[in-house]
Amino acid sequence: MRKMQKSFFPGGATPKHGIDTSGGTSAGMSDSERFSLVMVAAGRGERAGEPHNGPKQYRLIGGKPVITWTLSRFLAHPACGGIIVVIHSDDQGLFAKATAGMVGLDRVRSVIGGASRQASVRAGLKALAASPPRHVLIHDAVRPFVTDTVIGGVVKALGTGNQAALPAVAVADTLKRSDSTGTVVDTVSRAGLFGAQTPQGFDYRAILTAHEQAATDADTEFTDDCAIAEWAGIEVRITLGSPLNTKLTTAEDITMADERLFNTLPSETPLPDVRTGNGYDVHKLVPGDHVALCGIEIPHDQRLDGHSDADVALHALTDALLATCGAGDIGDHFPPSDPQWRGAASEIFLAHAAKIVREAGGVIMNADVTLIAEAPKIGPHREAMRENLARMLEIAVDRCSVKATTNETIGFVGRREGIAAIATATVVYRGT
Ligand SMILES: Nc1ccn([C@@H]2O[C@H](COP(=O)(O)OP(=O)(O)OP(=O)(O)O)[C@@H](O)[C@H]2O)c(=O)n1
Numbered sequence: 001m002r003k004m005q006k007s008f009f010p011g012g013a014t015p016k017h018g019i020d021t022s023g024g025t026s027a028g029m030s031d032s033e034r035f036s037l038v039m040v041a042a043g044r045g046e047r048a049g050e051p052h053n054g055p056k057q058y059r060l061i062g063g064k065p066v067i068t069w070t071l072s073r074f075l076a077h078p079a080c081g082g083i084i085v086v087i088h089s090d091d092q093g094l095f096a097k098a099t100a101g102m103v104g105l106d107r108v109r110s111v112i113g114g115a116s117r118q119a120s121v122r123a124g125l126k127a128l129a130a131s132p133p134r135h136v137l138i139h140d141a142v143r144p145f146v147t148d149t150v151i152g153g154v155v156k157a158l159g160t161g162n163q164a165a166l167p168a169v170a171v172a173d174t175l176k177r178s179d180s181t182g183t184v185v186d187t188v189s190r191a192g193l194f195g196a197q198t199p200q201g202f203d204y205r206a207i208l209t210a211h212e213q214a215a216t217d218a219d220t221e222f223t224d225d226c227a228i229a230e231w232a233g234i235e236v237r238i239t240l241g242s243p244l245n246t247k248l249t250t251a252e253d254i255t256m257a258d259e260r261l262f263n264t265l266p267s268e269t270p271l272p273d274v275r276t277g278n279g280y281d282v283h284k285l286v287p288g289d290h291v292a293l294c295g296i297e298i299p300h301d302q303r304l305d306g307h308s309d310a311d312v313a314l315h316a317l318t319d320a321l322l323a324t325c326g327a328g329d330i331g332d333h334f335p336p337s338d339p340q341w342r343g344a345a346s347e348i349f350l351a352h353a354a355k356i357v358r359e360a361g362g363v364i365m366n367a368d369v370t371l372i373a374e375a376p377k378i379g380p381h382r383e384a385m386r387e388n389l390a391r392m393l394e395i396a397v398d399r400c401s402v403k404a405t406t407n408e409t410i411g412f413v414g415r416r417e418g419i420a421a422i423a424t425a426t427v428v429y430r431g432t
């Protein structure tokens with residue numbers, strides 16, 4: 001069937017200043033601004049190709065089906081009442097999956113569409129007939145980026161007495177006409193030309209009647225509902241469309257939509273589960289002959305006193321790792337009161353924490369330790385310490401960092417009464 005291509009302004013008469021550019025807001029919305037919605041989602045998406053990927057309205061963008069994004073926009077709109085989603089009879093499972101768990105589903109009903117967009121819209125409009133709304137908006141499920149301002153502009157135009165409202169964007173590109181070989185034959189004036197968007201808004205009874213008449217009397221297939229209103233002699237008011245409100249028509253549109261949503265990271269988008277834990281420990285210095293730090297025994301005239309071998313670095317790092325999966329702290333797993341840990345090598349604790357992390361699905365990305373000590377000097381042992389951490393954690397050395405600082409002779413560390421350590425662990429968790 002021939003598709004009708006009609007200017008929205010016969011005679012090219014409507015100037016730029018004839019558009020209602022005020023948009024709309026939900027504040028102070030009156031009853032006349034409330035609307036029901038018909039969302040058409042029964043197409044097969046032939047121009048998007050790749051049939052094995054399924055209809056485009058169920059393709060994932062930003063981690064969710066296109067239709068889920070679109071529906072959310074209207075469910076969240078304060079003036080939106082009942083919603084009819086027109087779906088294909090083959091897509092009932094896809095629709096149920098795409099909408100599972102959405103808030104406000106009690107306001108949503110699905111009906112089966114037809115072979116053309118026009119037939120699908122008609123099915124949606126008829127589904128509202130038992131309880132007819134005053135105003136209806138008709139929207140493509142494949143326009144997921146519709147904004148509140150665009151919806152508000154349409155709603156406002158209806159609320160101020162217009163029978164039909166069309167969000168549209170003035171054509172910005174120079175327009176060419178070509179012959180069948182792809183050779184340009186003409187440059188077409190773009191004056192008064194607009195790209196039509198959805199949601200298009202109508203007086204419900206007027207558009208239902210127009211659709212029913214068009215189905216029986218018109219010899220054309222209309223590509224949008226305002227064209228049917230024009231055909232029926234209903235005046236259409238242009239409101240402010242948005243370049244953001246794109247229709248996903250081709251495979252490239254879907255790819256670009258996915259990138260757009262990924263960049264904005266909506267709350268529902270699955271994000272890499274990166275977790276950071278920190279740990280702190282301090283032990284007293286008492287007379288002795290060496291200290292154990294990061295598992296390295298450094299000759300010294302003092303030793304660290306306390307739990308196990310009192311390796312503050314490994315204790316702090318053990319706590320940091322446990323923190324990334326909420327697994328408590330070192331004392332929960334190795335109570336200081338338990339005699340079996342007296343004098344134990346702290347490597348046991350770190351290895352145990354790393355095992356807990358891995359069993360929870362974690363991949364250790366980085367371990368960073370800062371030692372705070374006046375003496376002994378850490379610098380000469382730093383590389384050995386890093387290698388020790390890498391071995392214990394079974395990760396690359398460049399993912400292990402050891403730093404040291406003095407406490408500038410102040411406080412208990414400055415008076416050489418103890419050594420402190422702080423540690424940070426970064427872990428990425430899979431499948432959570
Ligand atoms: N028989 C149809 C055809 C289209 N639509 C819906 O109308 C909107 C706009 O149509 P379009 O982008 O043309 O979608 P498709 O018809 O799916 O695409 P194509 O023309 O490439 O097959 C889409 O939400 C689509 O699902 C519909 O409900 N029923």
Ligand SMILES: C[C@](O)(CO)[C@H](O)COP(=O)(O)O
Pocket residue numbers: 117140195196197198223224225247249
């Ligand atoms: C209704 C519409 O989105 C307005 O731009 C569009 O006409 C429908 O899509 P189609 O690609 O023209 O079928």
